[in-house]
Amino acid sequence: MKRVWWAIAAVVLASCASSGEVGIREQMRAGVEAAVAGLWQEAAFRFERAKAQGGETPELLNNLAVAYEALGRYEEALATYKRALELAPNNLRIKRNYARFAEFYASYVRGIRPKGGKDEDR
Amino acid sequence: MRTGSWLLMVLGASLAWAGIREVEITLPVRPKLLLSGHERLYLGPFIQESREGRDKPQKLAFDVAAEFERYLRRLLRRESKLQLLPPLEGVQPPARDALALSRAADFWRELGAKSGADLIVAGTVDFQVQDRTGYKTEEYVSPIDGRTYYRQVLVEQTGFLYDIVLQVYDGRTGALVLEQPLKDFQERQERSFDEFSGMFANLYALENQLVGIFVPRTVKSKRILFTD
Numbered sequence: 467m468k469r470v471w472w473a474i475a476a477v478v479l480a481s482c483a484s485s486g487e488v489g490i491r492e493q494m495r496a497g498v499e500a501a502v503a504g505l506w507q508e509a510a511f512r513f514e515r516a517k518a519q520g521g522e523t524p525e526l527l528n529n530l531a532v533a534y535e536a537l538g539r540y541e542e543a544l545a546t547y548k549r550a551l552e553l554a555p556n557n558l559r560i561k562r563n564y565a566r567f568a569e570f571y572a573s574y575v576r577g578i579r580p581k582g583g584k585d586e587d588r
Numbered sequence: 589m590r591t592g593s594w595l596l597m598v599l600g601a602s603l604a605w606a607g608i609r610e611v612e613i614t615l616p617v618r619p620k621l622l623l624s625g626h627e628r629l630y631l632g633p634f635i636q637e638s639r640e641g642r643d644k645p646q647k648l649a650f651d652v653a654a655e656f657e658r659y660l661r662r663l664l665r666r667e668s669k670l671q672l673l674p675p676l677e678g679v680q681p682p683a684r685d686a687l688a689l690s691r692a693a694d695f696w697r698e699l700g701a702k703s704g705a706d707l708i709v710a711g712t713v714d715f716q717v718q719d720r721t722g723y724k725t726e727e728y729v730s731p732i733d734g735r736t737y738y739r740q741v742l743v744e745q746t747g748f749l750y751d752i753v754l755q756v757y758d759g760r761t762g763a764l765v766l767e768q769p770l771k772d773f774q775e776r777q778e779r780s781f782d783e784f785s786g787m788f789a790n791l792y793a794l795e796n797q798l799v800g801i802f803v804p805r806t807v808k809s810k811r812i813l814f815t816d
Binding site for chain 1: 607608609611613614615616617618807809810811812813814815816
């Protein structure tokens with residue numbers, strides 16, 4: 467009898483694990499489809515859910531970083547790209563995305579504010 | 589064996605490509621000057637300066653500095669919400685070159701007070717029309733014997749060089765806030781091409797850079813997404 471219970475528990479655990487994996491993949495694909503359609507809010511939501519389900523892979527993090535970029539959440543994009551590259555330092559595609567982002571981000575944060583240009587001083 | 593390894597390589601490559609999608613995102617580009625967008629701007633004075641060893645600016649049928657000022661005013665009116673102040677009568681530039689202009693803080697402060705400008709946009713402009721017509725060596729394959737020969741061909745060209753140093757001064761302190769060199773060269777396949785058209789070809793090429801100093805823009809950029 468004990469053996470039967472162990473077998474049932476093993477089957478239930480296996481099916482849970484498998485459905486989780488499928489869930490992550492589905493979220494990832496739905497996220498990509500949303501991104502291709504230009505629905506970046508939805509894409510970010512899907513990628514975040516996949517990540518929350520335990521799918522912190524470099525590919526998923528790359529996608530999430532791109533979605534953050536598209537949404538103007540640059541600090542989060544930077545951190546997410548860095549994490550993705552920590553996990554896959556030799557992935558050329560992630561590296562290429564990151565390089566393009568870094569180039570943009572460097573020029574974005576740079577800017578000249580007129581000296582002594584505070585409104586209250588005027 | 590060789591065919592097998594080729595097939596494996598092609599299969600591997602196609603699998604690697606199958607798991608990605610390329611998407612385009614729109615990114616904002618901040619202007620060089622971080623402005624609220626509603627500042628009062630005074631344009632001018634612009635000076636026609638000669639560079640590259642010439643004593644005097646090239647004689648042209650029009651006033652390059654005035655044309656540039658007019659163009660910039662029209663461009664900023666179209667592309668920004670900045671308040672462009674009307675030009676004041678009798679404003680004489682304190683110097684004839686960019687370096688000396690940048691040192692004349694008192695002049696800019698005074699001009700700022702007179703006009704009520706938050707920022708003053710001035711600088712130097714150099715526009716050159718170059719006759720680049722001349723003989724050039726060209727490869728020529730003879731239809732008779734099929735051999736390659738070299739021949740001299742007269743190529744008629746006019747070059748237009750625009751060299752601008754745009755300076756932005758704080759209207760309150762007279763301090764130089766930004767100095768931006770802008771340079772463009774255009775070539776036309778015609779001798780004595782109209783210099784006025786040439787100048788505007790230069791200016792249209794510089795338009796994006798000029799606007800980018802004052803107004804935020806957007807750029808499209810490609811990214812790769814993984815599907816698996």
